[in-house]
Amino acid sequence: MKYYSTRDKSKKAVHSLKEAAFMGLAPDGGLFMPESIPQADLAEVERLAKISYADMAIYLASLFFGDDVPSDKLEAMIRRAYDFDCPLHVLEPGKAVLELFHGPTFAFKDFGARFMGGMLGLLNESSDKLTVLTATSGDTGSAVAAGFHNVPGVQVVVLYPEGKVSPLQESQMTTLGGNINPVRVRGCFDDCQALVKAVFNDTDFRAGHYVTSANSINVLRWIPQSFYYFYAWAQWKQGRAAGEAPDVVVPSGNYGNITAGMLAAKMGLPVRRFVAGSNANDVVPEFLQTGEYRPRPSVRTVANAMDVGAPSNYERMMCLYGDSFESLKSEVEGYAYSDAQIKSAIADIYSKYNYVSDPHAAVGYMAYEAAQADGFYLATAHAAKFSEVIAEALPGVETEIPAALKAMMAKEKHFTPMDNDLRQLEDFVDSL
Numbered sequence: 314m315k316y317y318s319t320r321d322k323s324k325k326a327v328h329s330l331k332e333a334a335f336m337g338l339a340p341d342g343g344l345f346m347p348e349s350i351p352q353a354d355l356a357e358v359e360r361l362a363k364i365s366y367a368d369m370a371i372y373l374a375s376l377f378f379g380d381d382v383p384s385d386k387l388e389a390m391i392r393r394a395y396d397f398d399c400p401l402h403v404l405e406p407g408k409a410v411l412e413l414f415h416g417p418t419f420a421f422k423d424f425g426a427r428f429m430g431g432m433l434g435l436l437n438e439s440s441d442k443l444t445v446l447t448a449t450s451g452d453t454g455s456a457v458a459a460g461f462h463n464v465p466g467v468q469v470v471v472l473y474p475e476g477k478v479s480p481l482q483e484s485q486m487t488t489l490g491g492n493i494n495p496v497r498v499r500g501c502f503d504d505c506q507a508l509v510k511a512v513f514n515d516t517d518f519r520a521g522h523y524v525t526s527a528n529s530i531n532v533l534r535w536i537p538q539s540f541y542y543f544y545a546w547a548q549w550k551q552g553r554a555a556g557e558a559p560d561v562v563v564p565s566g567n568y569g570n571i572t573a574g575m576l577a578a579k580m581g582l583p584v585r586r587f588v589a590g591s592n593a594n595d596v597v598p599e600f601l602q603t604g605e606y607r608p609r610p611s612v613r614t615v616a617n618a619m620d621v622g623a624p625s626n627y628e629r630m631m632c633l634y635g636d637s638f639e640s641l642k643s644e645v646e647g648y649a650y651s652d653a654q655i656k657s658a659i660a661d662i663y664s665k666y667n668y669v670s671d672p673h674a675a676v677g678y679m680a681y682e683a684a685q686a687d688g689f690y691l692a693t694a695h696a697a698k699f700s701e702v703i704a705e706a707l708p709g710v711e712t713e714i715p716a717a718l719k720a721m722m723a724k725e726k727h728f729t730p731m732d733n734d735l736r737q738l739e740d741f742v743d744s745l
């Protein structure tokens with residue numbers, strides 16, 4: 314499979330998977346897209362999903378990557394990466410939640426990060442020194458750190474905003490050591506993301522360094538995120554009439570997750586409609602209302618992994634809909650929620666279903682209700698990762714903290730403090 318940039322409308326400059334994955338962002342500043350979207354055999358998906366998530370993922374991954382890496386290696390990598398499940402939890406008939414938080418860092422980003430870590434290991438057989446540079450508002454950093462820990466020949470630099478990630482998220486990024494180098498930036502997430510983009514746009518610097526991004530823009534993180542939509546559908550359709558298609562509701566920040574769902578739909582997955590839920594950073598819901606796209610600085614919310622004011626995947630989303638606002642609007646809805654609404658939704662879900670929801674999933678739940686959806690919404694993180702918010706929303710209710718999280722919290726943090734300064738960052742990358 315070859316890749317081209319969202320900005321290269323005539324598909325003049327084609328890139329190999331290795332180029333696309335190592336570059337992260339296309340040279341013209343666009344995002345990489347596969348040159349064609351393979352069609353999935355739904356009967357095969359259903360059969361394999363009954364065996365395991367990994368079996369289904371091996372089939373779907375081979376449609377994209379079968380020509381790039383040997384199939385036995387791809388298979389072994391996926392079995393290692395996906396040794397956890399993602400069950401569809403039914404709250405009541407007609408309302409289900411896809412739990413994407415059973416991976417090692419208890420958030421959905423494990424699905425993309427573990428796949429990408431494994432694939433870079435397979436693609437980087439010449440063992441050139443490669444630096445993975447990533448900005449995070451919380452969960453990306455921990456997932457990437459875990460997904461890339463000890464991948465040979467790879468140094469990981471994770472930039473996160475000081476004071477704007479939870480203590481637990483900070484522990485997850487700063488306690489692994491080895492090839493994981495966390496950098497705490499005096500600034501916000503958008504500053505971190507801008508710094509990463511600035512390194513990629515510095516052609517002189519890049520000429521002397523092999524750098525790639527592990528953000529959700531990277532094709533190796535984005536494409537595998539399309540797989541769990543198939544898995545959810547295979548579970549959801551049991552007991553449904555043939556040909557029925559679910560509404561799919563996705564709590565969204567940088568819009569990588571929902572855009573991967575849209576990719577799944579273009580691969581043939583039956584979806585009736587997509588619904589995006591956002592926190593106070595409501596750029597996309599507003600765009601869907603008004604037709605006007607106004608990226609702006611992010612504001613801080615209790616669902617902080619979605620605090621994004623300029624979603625990177627906007628371009629990819631438009632590209633999947635042929636750059637037509639009308640076509641996008643006919644299949645996608647968006648709703649936005651304040652912190653107060655998010656906290657009261659957590660309390661609501663608990664009182665109705667005796668189910669503890671993290672703040673991001675609570676946004677998904679509210680959007681599901683608002684859209685009067687029939688299908689499922691995505692739960693993107695384990696509630697224990699946001700215990701401060703849960704304690705406020707559910708006074709007196711104990712959230713169970715998984716043992717692996719407790720152990721991590723007890724470890725000493727190691728990070729490099731840094732100003733919002735490109736030169737400092739480049740010197741740091743140089744020093745690794």
Ligand SMILES: *Cc1c(COP(=O)(O)O)cnc(C)c1O
Nearest residue numbers: 452566567568569570618693694
């Ligand atoms: C990253 C993240 C999101 C947002 O996903 P996008 O792909 O950026 O839209 C939502 N919830 C959690 C818990 C996350 O970590």
